[in-house]
Amino acid sequence: MTRPAVVSTTARHRRVGSERLPAPLLALAIVAIAFFALPFIGLLWKAPWSEAWSILTSPGARTALRLSIYCSLWSTALATVFGVPLAWLLARVAFPGRGLVRALCTLSMVLPPVVAGVALFYALGRRGLVGQYLYRWTGYSLPFTTAGVIVAQTFVAMPFLVIAVEAAFRQQDTRYEEAARTLGASRWYTFRRVTLPAIRPGLVAGAVLAWARALGEFGATITFAGNFPGRTQTMPLAIYIANEVDPDEAIILSLILIAISFGVLVALRDRFLGGGSPQPV
Amino acid sequence: MTRTSRLFVAALALVGLVAAGCGSSNNDSSATTAAAATIAPTPKVTGDLAVFAATSLTAAFNQIGPAFTKANPDAKVTFSFNGSSTLVQNIKDGAPADVFASADQANMDKLTSASLNGSTPVVFAKNKLAIIVPKGNPKGITGVADLAKPGTKVVLCQAQVPCGNYANQVLEAANVTVTPVSQTENVGQVVTAVTTGEADAGIVYVTDVQNVADKADAVDIPDDINVVARYPAASVKDSKHQEADAAFISFLTGSEARAILEKYGFEAP
Amino acid sequence: MTLEARLVRTLGRFELDVELEAKPGEVVALLGPNGAGKSTAFRCLAGLLPLDGGRITLDGAPLDDPGADVFVPPDERPVGVVFQDYLLFPNLTALENVAFGLRARGLARSEARARAGSWLERVGLGDHAGHRPRALSGGQAQRVALARALATEPRLLLLDEPLAALDVGTRGGVRRDLRRHLTTFDGMRLLVTHDPVDAYALADRVVILEAGRVAQTGTLAEVTARPRSRYIADLLGTNLLRGEGRGGALVLVTGAGVVAAEPVTGPTFAVVPPSAVALYLTQPVGSPRNVWPSRVVDVDQQTDRVRVRLEGPVPLVAEITAAALAELALQAGDRVWAAVKATEIATYPA
Numbered sequence: 001m002t003r004p005a006v007v008s009t010t011a012r013h014r015r016v017g018s019e020r021l022p023a024p025l026l027a028l029a030i031v032a033i034a035f036f037a038l039p040f041i042g043l044l045w046k047a048p049w050s051e052a053w054s055i056l057t058s059p060g061a062r063t064a065l066r067l068s069i070y071c072s073l074w075s076t077a078l079a080t081v082f083g084v085p086l087a088w089l090l091a092r093v094a095f096p097g098r099g100l101v102r103a104l105c106t107l108s109m110v111l112p113p114v115v116a117g118v119a120l121f122y123a124l125g126r127r128g129l130v131g132q133y134l135y136r137w138t139g140y141s142l143p144f145t146t147a148g149v150i151v152a153q154t155f156v157a158m159p160f161l162v163i164a165v166e167a168a169f170r171q172q173d174t175r176y177e178e179a180a181r182t183l184g185a186s187r188w189y190t191f192r193r194v195t196l197p198a199i200r201p202g203l204v205a206g207a208v209l210a211w212a213r214a215l216g217e218f219g220a221t222i223t224f225a226g227n228f229p230g231r232t233q234t235m236p237l238a239i240y241i242a243n244e245v246d247p248d249e250a251i252i253l254s255l256i257l258i259a260i261s262f263g264v265l266v267a268l269r270d271r272f273l274g275g276g277s278p279q280p281v
Numbered sequence: 282m283t284r285t286s287r288l289f290v291a292a293l294a295l296v297g298l299v300a301a302g303c304g305s306s307n308n309d310s311s312a313t314t315a316a317a318a319t320i321a322p323t324p325k326v327t328g329d330l331a332v333f334a335a336t337s338l339t340a341a342f343n344q345i346g347p348a349f350t351k352a353n354p355d356a357k358v359t360f361s362f363n364g365s366s367t368l369v370q371n372i373k374d375g376a377p378a379d380v381f382a383s384a385d386q387a388n389m390d391k392l393t394s395a396s397l398n399g400s401t402p403v404v405f406a407k408n409k410l411a412i413i414v415p416k417g418n419p420k421g422i423t424g425v426a427d428l429a430k431p432g433t434k435v436v437l438c439q440a441q442v443p444c445g446n447y448a449n450q451v452l453e454a455a456n457v458t459v460t461p462v463s464q465t466e467n468v469g470q471v472v473t474a475v476t477t478g479e480a481d482a483g484i485v486y487v488t489d490v491q492n493v494a495d496k497a498d499a500v501d502i503p504d505d506i507n508v509v510a511r512y513p514a515a516s517v518k519d520s521k522h523q524e525a526d527a528a529f530i531s532f533l534t535g536s537e538a539r540a541i542l543e544k545y546g547f548e549a550p
Numbered sequence: 551m552t553l554e555a556r557l558v559r560t561l562g563r564f565e566l567d568v569e570l571e572a573k574p575g576e577v578v579a580l581l582g583p584n585g586a587g588k589s590t591a592f593r594c595l596a597g598l599l600p601l602d603g604g605r606i607t608l609d610g611a612p613l614d615d616p617g618a619d620v621f622v623p624p625d626e627r628p629v630g631v632v633f634q635d636y637l638l639f640p641n642l643t644a645l646e647n648v649a650f651g652l653r654a655r656g657l658a659r660s661e662a663r664a665r666a667g668s669w670l671e672r673v674g675l676g677d678h679a680g681h682r683p684r685a686l687s688g689g690q691a692q693r694v695a696l697a698r699a700l701a702t703e704p705r706l707l708l709l710d711e712p713l714a715a716l717d718v719g720t721r722g723g724v725r726r727d728l729r730r731h732l733t734t735f736d737g738m739r740l741l742v743t744h745d746p747v748d749a750y751a752l753a754d755r756v757v758i759l760e761a762g763r764v765a766q767t768g769t770l771a772e773v774t775a776r777p778r779s780r781y782i783a784d785l786l787g788t789n790l791l792r793g794e795g796r797g798g799a800l801v802l803v804t805g806a807g808v809v810a811a812e813p814v815t816g817p818t819f820a821v822v823p824p825s826a827v828a829l830y831l832t833q834p835v836g837s838p839r840n841v842w843p844s845r846v847v848d849v850d851q852q853t854d855r856v857r858v859r860l861e862g863p864v865p866l867v868a869e870i871t872a873a874a875l876a877e878l879a880l881q882a883g884d885r886v887w888a889a890v891k892a893t894e895i896a897t898y899p900a
Contacts, residue, residue: 180639183651189654
């Protein structure tokens with residue numbers, strides 16, 4: 001009879017599942033964390049703290065920040081109003097070409113934002129495919145306007161919401177909707193009172209992602225809407241220009257944007273990153 | 282092949298690459314000594330030059346570059362075009378440029394005051410401003426004053442960019458206040474805004490309007506309020522091709538380059 | 551006022567074609583094995599699945615009539631449904647759940663909540679009104695689901711396996727309560743179940759469904775006295791044979807003949823109690839008219855009784871004592887002779 005292998009006491013007391021990461025993998029993970037942390041630490045290190053307050057409260061910074069928040073909230077709202085029905089369609093209705101439609105609607109997620117801006121320009125500009133009619137009939141065109149900023153941001157941010165909400169719809173237990181119908185609820189009432197509450201976590205996560213993307217949008221904004229303080233110069237644009245003229249200002253503005261985004265992510269981390277099993281709410 | 286021998290071959294290859302890289306710079310220094318030793322009418326110029334030039338020079342430089350290479354077959358020129366303020370900031374941040382050609386003195390001063398220039402700046406061309414409008418002048422702009430008419434969409438360069446700075450000078454001289462719908466990073470973007478029909482007018486260089494004569498028209502700015510844009514060029518201090526840089530800059534002031542520049546609407550310095 | 555339905559529906563390879571009827575005052579149970587089509591029939595009646603053919607009429611008004619291009623969606627049918635998993639809305643309290651249907655139909659909030667409250671009282675859960683479904687036991691959830699369905703005052707109440715989600719211990723009590731509540735409802739009641747005990751306790755009439763067709767209807771007593779479906783026969787633990795009666799014998803589809811006590815003609819069922827089947831190792835010579843060679847398929851020992859399943863010209867289940875099993879030393883695959891006295895066989899027209 002062979003003797004069993006000697007097991008060290010530490011190995012014996014370690015339960016599988018609470019094991020520590022093997023050293024090489026741990027090292028890689030630490031490098032990854034450093035990779036993410038370093039740029040932010042660099043900013044904090046180089047920041048001109050003595051001028052921070054005056055930059056923060058300067059009219060230029062306040063205008064850019066106000067514009068950024070205004071536009072990003074509007075974009076998120078539009079993304080929700082149009083994105084939820086789209087997500088519902090993609091999740092529930094099996095129509096021919098559905099895969100293609102889904103790819104089309106999420107294309108702007110993988111597109112370089114500048115490409116999106118250029119494309120929007122030729123679609124909605126004064127001489128654009130659709131924009132020319134808008135201009136002819138109303139004398140209004142989207143480029144160089146705040147509305148144009150919102151359009152550009154919505155274009156790049158909506159796919160994030162659509163994907164999150166479509167996943168939520170798919171995971172939802174549709175039997176509750178059937179129960180509601182048998183109780184006398186119309187389709188619309190069921191959608192409002194049963195479906196929407198059920199997808200709320202996915203909807204919130206998608207909206208937060210879309211908002212964050214809209215807030216950080218640069219390439220499409222500057223290409224489609226242009227750059228003018230107070231009207232189209234959002235924070236990312238202001239930072240880009242400040243980097244040429246006054247790098248100190250760029251650092252402070254960047255830190256403001258980082259602080260806001262970080263704050264929102266931390267506040268919603270449980271729903272956003274935790275995920276877990278969706279309660280059939 | 283065993284694992285060790287494979288590693289050995291890879292190491293050899295790596296060493297070879299590094300040696301080749303070092304070798305080319307060695308060639309340069311030998312060329313320098315050769316040029317210094319033999320006083321030849323046309324110095325042997327070699328190197329891969331990275332020239333940072335103002336956007337308004339795009340068309341002309343794209344012809345001047347090959348002409349320079351024809352005269353100096355061992356030299357190659359690659360251009361990077363953008364607003365002069367962006368370019369000088371890039372150089373200050375350490376971008377590997379050999380020559381900087383600016384559209385105004387102010388941005389060249391940023392280079393010299395940081396002691397980043399290799400040679401003393403030399404003005405090689407002059408330019409003037411004009412109002413650019415879409416072909417056919419749909420809004421009927423006749424002069425600078427019309428730019429302030431309500432409902433006119435005017436695009437200008439940002440203030441720190443030469444064309445923006447010059448434009449502000451013109452507007453001030455004409456006593457006109459214009460609120461642009463967008464402030465761009467370089468003059469090329471102003472041109473695009475107008476040629477695509479999105480903007481009604483912009484202030485650019487006369488050379489720019491000439492380049493897009495099929496898509497845009499120019500409205501003259503009278504000389505008494507117009508500016509004289511002076512284009513200086515200098516080598517960058519950290520450039521590894523100082524003699525090639527000097528050759529390029531002297532080529533810019535030579536007769537062949539001057540002809541090309543005049544063809545595109547620039548004036549002699 | 552009645553429910554009259556002919557449900558014709560194809561789902562993949564499955565075809566449903568059943569005729570149903572329900573009158574006020576009687577509880578009808580749809581009984582059958584899994585896969586018989588009970589849930590399909592149920593969903594068609596609820597309006598969750600449109601018919602391919604046939605018709606559903608409630609109180610004379612058509613709910614679904616493909617021929618006349620009429621389809622009333624579920625929210626417009628006067629049908630209340632209690633689902634197998636109850637499907638109480640998790641984010642609403644018990645009171646809000648019961649009020650849901652009323653609110654959905656446009657009733658004002660206070661009025662709806664008042665009515666919902668009284669319904670909860672009726673099912674004995676008045677003090678649980680503020681509880682969320684996850685705080686309720688299985689039996690309580692079932693009562694809330696019932697109250698929720700009844701609150702909208704439907705004409706037809708459908709219940710899908712109402713006790714299946716409960717554990718065996720609570721089932722009895724809940725069944726009694728359910729029976730009580732069902733009797734107070736004056737509309738038509740139809741419940742779907744695979745458990746004959748539910749049917750026995752709750753229903754007045756059963757409809758046996760097998761493979762998408764109605765095998766038999768009647769009271770449970772009638773159905774078990776003269777089973778017409780393998781399902782019921784298996785439930786009763788008895789042998790059911792079906793064949794063509796010719797003179798004194800019943801000819802099965804296998805060609806074998808079964809001699810009955812009385813003469814039979816036409817399509818006939820024969821019931822052979824397992825205890826009437828005797829097994830021999832060699833071919834017996836004796837009075838039994840029915841002797842068939844068979845092979846043992848499996849042996850199932852239950853305390854002191856053994857059920858032996860046989861295949862052959864007449865497939866049967868025989869019940870013998872454990873001692874007999876030991877003596878015969880029967881195993882799967884063994885060849886035996888099965889004998890049944892004609893007088894032990896009951897026959898009736900199919």
